[in-house]
Amino acid sequence: MDNFTREQIEEKKKAIFDAMGKRGQRQILKKGYDKWDPFQEPKDPIDIRKDKTKRTSQVLIREFLSQADPDTYTNSFAQGALEMCLGIINEEEKIRGMFEFACWYKNLLKIEGHDPL
Numbered sequence: 001m002d003n004f005t006r007e008q009i010e011e012k013k014k015a016i017f018d019a020m021g022k023r024g025q026r027q028i029l030k031k032g033y034d035k036w037d038p039f040q041e042p043k044d045p046i047d048i049r050k051d052k053t054k055r056t057s058q059v060l061i062r063e064f065l066s067q068a069d070p071d072t073y074t075n076s077f078a079q080g081a082l083e084m085c086l087g088i089i090n091e092e093e094k095i096r097g098m099f100e101f102a103c104w105y106k107n108l109l110k111i112e113g114h115d116p117l
């Protein structure tokens with residue numbers, strides 16, 4: 001976008017926004033139209049995306065499951081952990097909500113003197 005004036009870039013940005021569906025527009029408005037850059041480079045492929053600790057999803061899930069008791073977890077447990085892992089790395093709002101609720105609930109159990117799940 002180096003060859004365009006600021007006005008041309010803003011026109012293109014508005015045209016892209018106007019062509020989007022209402023749901024997509026709401027997501028952008030929620031995060032802030034001014035912060036939105038429709039011309040940014042695409043994210044890294046999922047297999048090399050890393051979290052804030054610089055670990056890939058494979059490394060994270062391997063570390064987590066190696067510390068879990070293999071006699072007590074099932075395939076469903078491991079699948080749920082993997083979904084959370086991928087959602088956290090991809091910064092999905094749904095997973096963030098699930099994570100924050102789980103942290104809040106664990107703290108609530110601790111405050112009230114119950115054993116966590």
